Amino acid sequence: MTDAPFHIDPERARAEMEAFRRKLEAGMETLRHVGPVELGATPREIVYTEDKLTLWHFKGEKAPTAKTPLLICYALVNTPWMVDLQEDRSMVRNLLAQGEDVYLVDWGYPDGADRWLTLEDYIDGYLDRCVDEVRRRHGLDAINLLGICQGGVFSLCYSALHPEKVRNLVTMVTPVDFHTPDNMLSHWARNVDIDLFVDTVGNVPADLMNFAYLTLKPLRLNQQKYVGLVDILDNPKELENFLRMEKWIFDSPDQAGETFRQFARDFFQKNLLMQGRIQIGKRQVDLKRVTQPVLNIYAEQDHLVPPAASTPMREAIGSEDYTALAFPGGHIGIYVSGRAQKLVPPAIHEWLNQR
Amino acid sequence: MSEKTNDFIDQYQAFVRDGVEAWARQFDPKAGPAVTPSPDIVGRLFSGLDGYGDWLRSVMGGQAPTSPFGMGTPPFGQAAPGAPSFGFGPPPGAQPGTERFDDWAKVAREALSLPAFGITREQQEEQQALLRAWIDYAEQYTRYQTLLQGVHDRASEALRHQQAPTDADSMRSLYDRWVNLAEESYAQAALSAEFREVYAALVNAQMRLKLLQQRQIERLSAQAGMPTRKEVDSLGERLQAMRRELRQMQGLAAEVEALKAEIATLRAKPAKAPTKTAAPKKAAVAKKATRKTATRKTSR
Numbered sequence: 001m002t003d004a005p006f007h008i009d010p011e012r013a014r015a016e017m018e019a020f021r022r023k024l025e026a027g028m029e030t031l032r033h034v035g036p037v038e039l040g041a042t043p044r045e046i047v048y049t050e051d052k053l054t055l056w057h058f059k060g061e062k063a064p065t066a067k068t069p070l071l072i073c074y075a076l077v078n079t080p081w082m083v084d085l086q087e088d089r090s091m092v093r094n095l096l097a098q099g100e101d102v103y104l105v106d107w108g109y110p111d112g113a114d115r116w117l118t119l120e121d122y123i124d125g126y127l128d129r130c131v132d133e134v135r136r137r138h139g140l141d142a143i144n145l146l147g148i149c150q151g152g153v154f155s156l157c158y159s160a161l162h163p164e165k166v167r168n169l170v171t172m173v174t175p176v177d178f179h180t181p182d183n184m185l186s187h188w189a190r191n192v193d194i195d196l197f198v199d200t201v202g203n204v205p206a207d208l209m210n211f212a213y214l215t216l217k218p219l220r221l222n223q224q225k226y227v228g229l230v231d232i233l234d235n236p237k238e239l240e241n242f243l244r245m246e247k248w249i250f251d252s253p254d255q256a257g258e259t260f261r262q263f264a265r266d267f268f269q270k271n272l273l274m275q276g277r278i279q280i281g282k283r284q285v286d287l288k289r290v291t292q293p294v295l296n297i298y299a300e301q302d303h304l305v306p307p308a309a310s311t312p313m314r315e316a317i318g319s320e321d322y323t324a325l326a327f328p329g330g331h332i333g334i335y336v337s338g339r340a341q342k343l344v345p346p347a348i349h350e351w352l353n354q355r
Numbered sequence: 356m357s358e359k360t361n362d363f364i365d366q367y368q369a370f371v372r373d374g375v376e377a378w379a380r381q382f383d384p385k386a387g388p389a390v391t392p393s394p395d396i397v398g399r400l401f402s403g404l405d406g407y408g409d410w411l412r413s414v415m416g417g418q419a420p421t422s423p424f425g426m427g428t429p430p431f432g433q434a435a436p437g438a439p440s441f442g443f444g445p446p447p448g449a450q451p452g453t454e455r456f457d458d459w460a461k462v463a464r465e466a467l468s469l470p471a472f473g474i475t476r477e478q479q480e481e482q483q484a485l486l487r488a489w490i491d492y493a494e495q496y497t498r499y500q501t502l503l504q505g506v507h508d509r510a511s512e513a514l515r516h517q518q519a520p521t522d523a524d525s526m527r528s529l530y531d532r533w534v535n536l537a538e539e540s541y542a543q544a545a546l547s548a549e550f551r552e553v554y555a556a557l558v559n560a561q562m563r564l565k566l567l568q569q570r571q572i573e574r575l576s577a578q579a580g581m582p583t584r585k586e587v588d589s590l591g592e593r594l595q596a597m598r599r600e601l602r603q604m605q606g607l608a609a610e611v612e613a614l615k616a617e618i619a620t621l622r623a624k625p626a627k628a629p630t631k632t633a634a635p636k637k638a639a640v641a642k643k644a645t646r647k648t649a650t651r652k653t654s655r
Contacts, residue, residue, distance in 0.1 A: 013411070017411065021367050191551055191555030192554075193562065196563065217538055230404070
């Protein structure tokens, strides 16, 4: 390719790049003086631990008004602090402000000892014991469960297997149909030899997972984003926000090998959840057994879980009380954008409050 | 376009690259100038800015933008196939994707299908399999890169058909326009059946090669009396199975305890019909069953 796409005035380009370079140079000073950023802004206490798992209970500024606690089940991919990134970008903080009593499952960072953990261990084991702990603390038969992304899939399976323990189910950016034509991740995974893959890598390294996510939009996420960063390098607050998000993206856990094998094969490749053929241990997951009220929140511009992957939940589950909420944003914006802070927690609280 | 015109890009890229080195030296005073940026924020920042510099250079040089895709890195980050360290490989200059490589690969495959002999037969076969896997990986890598080159060519073509920039357009706005076109072209290709097949073939080839390398290391480790990954995995699998069994038994034990407590409570109550000793037990079981059914109905 040697044809020039268009003519550029060299003097104008020179002036612009000089300004850009100066801005970068000055911005490096700001970058040097920004201290380490931390995730997880809301006060919290540990109420249960097991292996790498921690069950957190958040403390709001006022006592909760909700009678039924809300347990958040995050995905195994990335850490759960997306829901409590910083004070002014915290779904947890806003749920507490609404009067909810919030718990969070933090799966931790699996290592070689966790290589053989299966979906059964996660869903029927860890998650079930977290639910039991919250039920025990509140003396309740059933609690409210909020599942996010893969955690939403776990929550759906859990609600089908233990309907008596879940009073209301909220799912956020949760796929149900993994074979929609716009699902790039699922499309790529379809012909990969998953057994060979897991037999080779064991636990799936976080860097490898991140690499796959970054290649969904390679130029935007590996290059343009950092060119854009120069624009905010002179603004310490904006820079800290950027660094927090960056930390969350890259400070992610490895995936337990056997769980990854099962999830990639049965959900991504075979789409068994839609067919009612997912096996968790010896039990089959029948989504028709999800008869609790369900609030399904999806993001309209979600490139990881396209709306079409989530909305079939309505037909797949047995509940007659199903509410869908379309959020105008993306997979991450649904937690951290200013609009999300105003819309999502109040919507969840109001929906729960009515049931 | 004269070389002088691009001086400012040289200065920009020199600044970016110096920045990487200076940053690396902060953490390692002994680090030389050729230190690879660590995979932290600054490394990623400078890598992105360097790519922006490459884009500027090609556009200012009157050429279509350089390909931003792949950059020699196939899916899952494994290094591009370099020269194999098997003591047998393609001749110098026969890079994957060239005709010379294809000619060599054809001959090599025939040679590698010859049966192995003698006391080192297993090692010979292992080496043969490893080299076959490497050739396959190199070929799949070439297919993937060709696909990405097509993505880039289509984006460049689309850029040429766009409205020419006006005085109001900055370099950044042109760059953003290029990014949009490139991502559109990429997304279209990435959702195609061809991409799916080529992507999976490359990942599978990577994994086959890696698995064979691991087996070779396993064998060498075993010979040296070192514990191997296979052994550790085996132990881990057994341990996890035992933990599951233990949990199950603990669950059963808790149920037995609960039943014992229930029986004790029932026994403590005065019997209504002293002549039928088995009756309370049956009643307890029936009562329990009824309660379970009722709970299920309520939850629905």
